[in-house]
Amino acid sequence: MAPIPTPPAEPQDDPDTYVGLAAPNAEQRARERGWSTVRSLPPGAIITMEYRFGRLNFEVRDGRVTRCWKG
Template sequence: MAPIPTPPAQPQDDPDAYVGLGAEGAERQARERGWSTVRSLPPGAMITMEYLAGRLNFEVKEGVVTRCWKG
């Protein structure tokens, strides 16, 4: 029988801490804190809804993070 896969670890980080930061600084900070994937999206962007451990999503308007969520 195949072993049960272990999902990748994800940083214990509060996504709300990124709201209000500049997009470039927020992305740099997220990578320093261990996020393997950081995705910046414009408001209302069409995206797939699959959850990916280790990914942090930013909604960015005029260069500022307005929303942030895991996966």
């Protein structure tokens, strides 16, 4: 049987620090801090619920991050 792969490490970063930032600035900061995928979503967007290591999600309203979460 093949071993279970070890997921990649995520940046040690607090998603709450992105709330209130302009979306382009938040995305740039997230990439600089090591997030491999950064996803901006409108409020109420329908998304899949699978957890992706290394992904940071932004909910963006009027160009500003209103919510941020990992996965």
